[in-house]
Amino acid sequence: xxxxxxxxxxxxxxxVSEAHASDYIALLKPxxxxxxxxxxxxxxxxxxxxxxPFIACFAILAxxxxxxxxxxxxxxxxxxxxxxxxxxVNRPVPAGRVLPSQALAFxxxxxxFSIGVLGLVANWVAAGLLAFTIFFYAVIYTMWxxxxxxxxxxxxxxxxxxxxxxxxxxxxxxxxxYPIIQFLIIFLWTPPHFWALALFKSGDYERAGVPMMPNxxxxxxxxxxxxxxxxxxxxxxxxxxxxxxxxxxxGLLAAGLGIGFVWYSWKVLQMPESDRAxxxxxxxFGFSLLYLFAIFTALxxxxxxxxxxxxx
Amino acid sequence: xxxxxxxxxxxxxTESQKKAQRNRSVALGLxxxxxxxxxxxxxxxxxxxxxxxRPF
Numbered sequence: 001x002x003x004x005x006x007x008x009x010x011x012x013x014x015x016v017s018e019a020h021a022s023d024y025i026a027l028l029k030p031x032x033x034x035x036x037x038x039x040x041x042x043x044x045x046x047x048x049x050x051x052x053p054f055i056a057c058f059a060i061l062a063x064x065x066x067x068x069x070x071x072x073x074x075x076x077x078x079x080x081x082x083x084x085x086x087x088x089v090n091r092p093v094p095a096g097r098v099l100p101s102q103a104l105a106f107x108x109x110x111x112x113f114s115i116g117v118l119g120l121v122a123n124w125v126a127a128g129l130l131a132f133t134i135f136f137y138a139v140i141y142t143m144w145x146x147x148x149x150x151x152x153x154x155x156x157x158x159x160x161x162x163x164x165x166x167x168x169x170x171x172x173x174x175x176x177x178y179p180i181i182q183f184l185i186i187f188l189w190t191p192p193h194f195w196a197l198a199l200f201k202s203g204d205y206e207r208a209g210v211p212m213m214p215n216x217x218x219x220x221x222x223x224x225x226x227x228x229x230x231x232x233x234x235x236x237x238x239x240x241x242x243x244x245x246x247x248x249x250x251g252l253l254a255a256g257l258g259i260g261f262v263w264y265s266w267k268v269l270q271m272p273e274s275d276r277a278x279x280x281x282x283x284x285f286g287f288s289l290l291y292l293f294a295i296f297t298a299l300x301x302x303x304x305x306x307x308x309x310x311x312x
Numbered sequence: 313x314x315x316x317x318x319x320x321x322x323x324x325x326t327e328s329q330k331k332a333q334r335n336r337s338v339a340l341g342l343x344x345x346x347x348x349x350x351x352x353x354x355x356x357x358x359x360x361x362x363x364x365x366r367p368f
Contacts, residue, residue, distance in 0.1 A: 113347075
């Protein structure tokens with residue numbers, strides 16, 4: 001028999017860990033990391049300079065590890081609210097497989113390594129932006145905004161929007177208008193994406209005491225705000241063509257996707273209060289993921305085709 | 313040298329704890345090897361053959 005008993009997510013005097021490597025990988029939020037890797041990669045490819053492919057791979061790896069580190073710090077701090085939400089109750093810390101102090105140490109060490117490696121591999125502008133992204137997500141969003149204001153996801157969305165800027169900076173060593181437009185697309189997409197989720201998971205957030213928009217301002221107000229943001233996202237999506245960074249084919253595709261985003265948001269706006277199945281909100285959540293992936297894939301394709309002289 | 317061992321305070325790991333520890337050790341070892349490989353390749357890419365052209 002072990003002398004050590006697991007005791008929820010709290011610290012114990014003696015602890016022999018039963019955590020597997022997979023638990024530490026889960027701390028890195030691999031699904032969020034995949035989006036970070038993809039958007040950072042697009043930021044790199046669209047940058048107007050060449051980069052050694054090895055350097056590009058390692059820079060992406062450093063950005064991914066930095067994003068994972070901020071995920072670990074988030075899980076360290078949020079263990080108490082993760083434990084009462086169905087979506088997060090099985091995460092390694094609330095499930096008791098990893099101690100909060102271990103998640104904290106893991107996050108801090110990986111933060112240091114990822115920033116240092118990105119600085120040495122690419123440049124210190126990119127490393128500084130990565131450091132700011134980790135700080136913004138772990139401190140500004142997780143520790144401050146998330147439990148304080150229903151605007152948490154609006155401002156906190158900046159953390160998820162930085163990767164293409166970091167990717168761009170890793171290649172060029174600076175930041176210009178095009179990566180800022182890529183930032184804006186993700187930044188403005190985040191509120192309707194998460195509020196769609198919050199609509200059909202509002203019970204979870206309420207139990208955890210997290211002031212998400214539906215349980216603070218009400219469902220009707222949230223639906224109106226989702227629709228307003230969808231309109232802005234649709235316009236922002238075509239800005240790369242408006243400013244001449246991407247071709248007309250991209251512009252047409254982005255406009256079509258934007259109309260789709262507005263249409264799905266309109267369906268959410270029309271959803272009656274009595275509808276507890278909330279299929280339109282779930283459909284919008286699904287479409288929003290597709291939207292972001294498609295927009296960044298199109299930007300990537302536009303950049304590659306432009307290099308081949310095939311852009312219309 | 314005197315080594316004081318208090319048997320009653322010694323922690324004996326269960327099989328699942330030993331298995332988890334092995335799993336973590338292998339992962340940490342692989343991560344360290346990967347880190348060394350990354351730094352090695354970056355050094356070669358950044359400095360190229362010039363890394364060998366230095367006065368002794």
